[in-house]
Amino acid sequence: MYNSKITGLGYYLPENVVTNDDLKEFMDTSDEWIQERTGIKERRWIDPKTSDDSTSSMGAKAAKVAIERAGLTKDDIDFIIFATLSPDMYFPGGGVRVQDMLDMPTIGALDVRNQCSGFIYALSVADQFIKTGMYKNILVIGSENHSGGLEKSTRGRGVTVIFGDGAGAAVLSRCEEEGKGILSSHLHSEGKYARELMLDGPATGRWVDAIMEENNPDDTSYYPYMNGQFVFKHAVVRFSEAIVEGLQANGLQKEDIDMLIPHQANLRIAQFIQRKFQLSDDNVYNNIMKYGNTTAASVIIALTEAWELGKIKDNDLVVLAAFGSGFTWGSVVIRW
Numbered sequence: 001m002y003n004s005k006i007t008g009l010g011y012y013l014p015e016n017v018v019t020n021d022d023l024k025e026f027m028d029t030s031d032e033w034i035q036e037r038t039g040i041k042e043r044r045w046i047d048p049k050t051s052d053d054s055t056s057s058m059g060a061k062a063a064k065v066a067i068e069r070a071g072l073t074k075d076d077i078d079f080i081i082f083a084t085l086s087p088d089m090y091f092p093g094g095g096v097r098v099q100d101m102l103d104m105p106t107i108g109a110l111d112v113r114n115q116c117s118g119f120i121y122a123l124s125v126a127d128q129f130i131k132t133g134m135y136k137n138i139l140v141i142g143s144e145n146h147s148g149g150l151e152k153s154t155r156g157r158g159v160t161v162i163f164g165d166g167a168g169a170a171v172l173s174r175c176e177e178e179g180k181g182i183l184s185s186h187l188h189s190e191g192k193y194a195r196e197l198m199l200d201g202p203a204t205g206r207w208v209d210a211i212m213e214e215n216n217p218d219d220t221s222y223y224p225y226m227n228g229q230f231v232f233k234h235a236v237v238r239f240s241e242a243i244v245e246g247l248q249a250n251g252l253q254k255e256d257i258d259m260l261i262p263h264q265a266n267l268r269i270a271q272f273i274q275r276k277f278q279l280s281d282d283n284v285y286n287n288i289m290k291y292g293n294t295t296a297a298s299v300i301i302a303l304t305e306a307w308e309l310g311k312i313k314d315n316d317l318v319v320l321a322a323f324g325s326g327f328t329w330g331s332v333v334i335r336w
């Protein structure tokens with residue numbers, strides 16, 4: 001059996017910076033409220049007037065960087081896995097769009113619909129394909145265009161201020177060195193909480209026709225909904241469990257963690273986890289202050305930035321963990 005390891009990393013963010021003060025143009029909010037509750041100072045939102053960025057085009061741009069850094073070309077990639085909750089189209093997904101945009105051979109493309117833990121799930125799937133020997137190099141992408149679908153008014157402020165756009169990509173490659181690369185992944189779900197963080201329509205349970213027919217200005221079913229405090233309480237518990245599970249499976253302790261990359265849902269959640277595991281500031285990487293919560297893109301953008309800043313070195317123990325809508329959560333433990 002082979003191991004898999006990350007050989008290339010890249011990210012792409014839309015140019016348009018939206019500060020907390022900018023949000024005051026269309027809702028009753030404040031920089032103070034947003035920073036105090038979430039740690040966010042600004043986020044990137046695609047500006048459709050000046051940019052043709054989309055979920056898949058941002059994914060393709062991030063992927064290009066990752067492939068180049070892996071020392072490969074698009075023709076070396078055997079498979080694409082694309083994680084998003086905001087595909088350009090209801091169907092098909094983003095993976096096939098990237099295959100086309102990068103003019104890749106007719107390789108397989110799979111979309112993963114696991115929201116905030118989407119990249120963790122995608123990486124785990126890629127790892128299994130490499131372990132079995134089926135593929136050698138897999139492109140794993142997380143990308144989101146949230147801004148196009150957020151409710152930009154006071155009614156939507158509890159959700160809208162948190163989310164940002166962006167994309168990240170990794171190339172996962174076959175590795176024959178023992179004890180290196182992905183050591184384990186653990187995935188979980190608890191679907192009874194599906195409605196605590198969701199977007200109800202359009203979907204087969206809530207088609208656009210039904211929404212239009214009702215023509216009800218109070219209908220918010222086509223905007224994301226989040227029961228914030230409920231999600232927060234579950235997040236801190238599940239994050240911790242997923243990290244402990246990953247460490248235990250490898251006979252490791254919290255002191256062995258060189259770098260923890262938590263999903264960037266809320267700086268307060270990340271700080272809680274940091275305290276719980278008694279990690280120093282050098283052992284946790286956060287960038288939610290600059291980009292907000294980019295859902296399936298958040299872990300891979302943060303991982304790439306941390307690596308670019310020289311915060312991840314050869315042989316480091318890197319732990320990725322995420323929790324979100326579904327509920328779904330999980331962790332990946334990597335020996336770099």
Ligand code: UT7
Binds near residue numbers: 037229
């Ligand atoms: O990535 C997926 C996983 N997601 C998460 O893990 C997110 C978890 N949840 C959270 O991060 C927090 O619950 C939020 C940041 C979303 C919200 O913070 P909170 O401390 O739970 O606030 P809240 O929803 O309880 O709202 C408190 C007050 C309310 O006013 P009243 O009813 O007390 O008068 C809200 O209407 O704050 C109000 N509020 C705002 N005020 C100014 C809500 N959003 C805003 C806003 N600006 N943007």
